[in-house]
Amino acid sequence: MRKLLLYLIIITTGVVFVARLFYLQIYNTSFASLSEDNAIKVIYDYPQRGAIYDRNARLLVTNQPSYDVMVIPRELKPFDTLEFCSILNITKDNLVKRLRKARVYSPRVPSIVIPQLTKDEYAYLQEKMRKFDGFYIQKRSLRDYETVNAANVLGYIGEVNEALIKKDPYYLSGDLIGIDGVEKQYENELRGIKGVKRIQKDRFNRDIGPYKNKKFDTLPVNGKDLTITIDARLQDYGQKLMKNKRGGIVALEPSTGEILALITAPSYKPELLVGRKRSPNFTKLYYDTIAKPLFDRGLQGEYPPGSPFKTINALIGLQEEVIDLKEKVSCRMGYYYGKGQKLGCHHHRGPLNMIPGIANSCNAYFATVYKRIIEKYDTPQEGIEVWRKHAQSFGLGNYLGNDLSAGRPGKVPNSEYYNKVYQYPTYKWYATATISNAIGQGEVLSTPIQLANMTAAIANRGHYYTPHIIKAIDGKPIENENYTKPKITTIDKEHFEPVVQGMYEVYTNGTASFLQVEGIEICGKTGTAENFTKIDGVKTQLTDHSVFVAFAPKDDPKIAIAVFVENGYWGARYAGRIASLMIEKHIKGTISRTDLENWIFTHSLEEEYAKPYSGEPFKINQ
């Protein structure tokens, strides 16, 4: 009996130990990673970030070396602080503060004292560095911009944030990552792959040689070079034209969906967000809530499309067979519906059928067509849904699904929306309640890129390619089906010719006839969008936005463009001029309409933009 107890004690102890070992070694995996942290130092070799070229192989973004002054607090020896501070141009207090912070972080791990010195500062400091024990200089790579434009397209890089470090183990504190634009969207291609060196440490954190004979070490893989679809020449020109204006330009190549130019104004120089200046400059841009330079109006600005949307209603009308090309609609300075309600129109000869209806942008004509589309079906709900389905097939009312870092869905209202607004079924609503949709006002909203894409779909006579910014990665053209396969609209091909003709006549004898460019058959559509703001809580109307869409040449479209100028008054005034100039620049390479160019260069809208902030009463649409 007594013998048994002793056996039992011994065997129980053995079982407890084996169980404990199982817990430590197999079940609980945290020890293994703790051991990694403890004993193996991992050094990363940073690859070169890929360069970015425009569609004509013009270099836009490359890298420049930058130099961080690092410190290992434990290795510091007394030094001439006065000299050190004067070399680096910092105050002694500042230096003391930074050194204290580094010591608190870790006495043996390097911390940055002064980040991102320029080449010149580095050259000077390099000679003196040996005097300062504990400091050393670490080379890093920053972006170098060969262009002053396209900041909104290219985006910028910056230090990766804590949340992402936790989510993606690739990134470490202090790593740089694309934060906006192409840099963000194609981060994985541009960044390359870090090389890794593992070094065995001892308990004093000293290196005692490579870990496992470099078996797990890897070499860095450089990032891939990108070719983007932007034509830098056109981009630069567009940005020049948009000086002193606010708004956006989006130019697409209809046959591919490639974005030729993507301009937002006001913008900023991309170099502002590089290196040491990035943080203060970003703050300045971020807090400019009036001009909003970080807001990409071409992608994010949701505005009522105005008259260009009439082309869509014309196409839907033809597809739904509620009107033919010959039928004329009379216009008595507007369209009357309900009890004395009127959708106003401007002076033009009348009555008009479709092609001159588009050319002259007759509100009454399109109100009639729209009402018939909705009323073709048993209920207005059904009618709205059919109309919406057609409009959406042009990429309106939803995200385009492109490779840009920003975007808005815009809006094409559905029946549910109106049911809610008009409290259906308590109250009923009819086509006339939504009549503003006929002329692209009311509930319809779109972004300039959606308008450009819609124009490209018309230019292509019924299909479009999702707009995209990437053209080639490491010289290999993209094969992503999302960008290379056309999206087909719900409108039959034959219905496009008359609409295209109508847009052509906008230029030949319609609202934009003074914008003709010799030798180029341009099709366009003017637009004027009412808009409001709140001043001291009071809804106040501002000068109309100037909107213009166009494509050219008429029968072999090379460019489709949407121009949007805030408070530019009527469509042809600012947006139309800019669109014509952009088209001429793209197709001819030179500008023959220098009169238009001069007008744009000399006209500023800054005064207009200042009005709501002047604190005084002001007049609009002057």
Place this chain on the structure above:
Amino acid sequence: MARSSVAAIDWITVLLFLLLVGFGWGNIYSASYENETFSLTDFSQPHVKQAFWILFSIVLIIIIQAIEVKFYERFAGLIYVISILSLLGLFVFGKTISGATSWYAFGPVGLQPSEFAKACTALALAKFLSDMQTNINLIGHQLRAFLIIALPALVIIPQPDPGSALVYAAFFFPLYREGLAAIYLIVGVSAAVLFILTLLFKPLWVVLAIAAVMLFILIKNRKRKPPYSKFLLALIVITGFCFSVNYIFNNVFEQRHRDRFNIVLGKEVDSKGIGYNTNQSQIAVGSGGWTGKGWKEGTQTKGGFVPEQHTDYIFSTVGEEWGFLGATFVVILFILLLIRLINLAERQKSQFSRVYGYSVVGILFIHFAINIGMVTGLLPTIGIPLPFFSYGGSGLWGFTILLFIFIKLDANRVNEW
């Protein structure tokens, strides 16, 4: 050495011994080598020294086997006295290494008499218990037995080396086997459990819980008329003990002991300071996984993160480099050795040999249990070596002598005394 007694040697035990010593040396090598060049003359390297200690222990084994078996019983008393004197001599001639005056220095070689005192005490206890006149159930004889055991422990404590002194609890094994009343075990274990519980919870809660359990037992057995007065007495003693635990803990223990307890009980977390050893050793063991990182490939071992890794913490190298399988293998070797030794002890005809055998089992077991318990973070830091495994000449020789005297006794079990 008679031919017959060589043949009678228990080769299973010898094989287990050789496996432990050999595997141990491999791990000491991994934990202490600094470069690949292996030189037999570089005595600055522990693994080289240990190789010599092992060779010398073979010599010791041969000597032990050559000596007439009756010598051990006859001179047990004298050996014991010499051992006590050598421990006392430390207070005059001892050399202090890392805070403990436990060594005699002979040039470069240090001898630690406490490592040999265990075997000597085992011999003396065996001699006393096997005396025809001794009756373990007499209180007076019990006290004498306790004195034999406690004397070396009391001399060792002020060196200070409380870890080595704790080992003398191992003699519970032979005492128990020889008929010491089970009540000592029950009281001892209960006291330890109560001690831990009271540190973890408030004394009042522990007392209340015990009272509740007692009440439950009493009510359940009320028809059989349980001894109410004994239960009440036990409860009073327990209550007194529980309420004095905090006093003992705070006033008798030193701060470092309190810290070690608190870390194991999870009441304190300090992986940089006092908990560093335990924490690093758990990381090393834990990072081993199933099969370990391979011999000489342990990153924690190479980096020297675990203090005293080639001595008391050698098992963490096993855990890191040989993984769960290797560590389990070592645990199984020890269990097999202990069970084998119990079996051998049981087959002894002479009481002297049996008591001595159980002493060996007890001493090896308590080292094994405390050492691996400490390395795996189950027990507080108590610095005693893992038998046959840890680096150290005195330790290795002490355990070798301890074990091989028993093997010699066992080989002669059939002979007339």
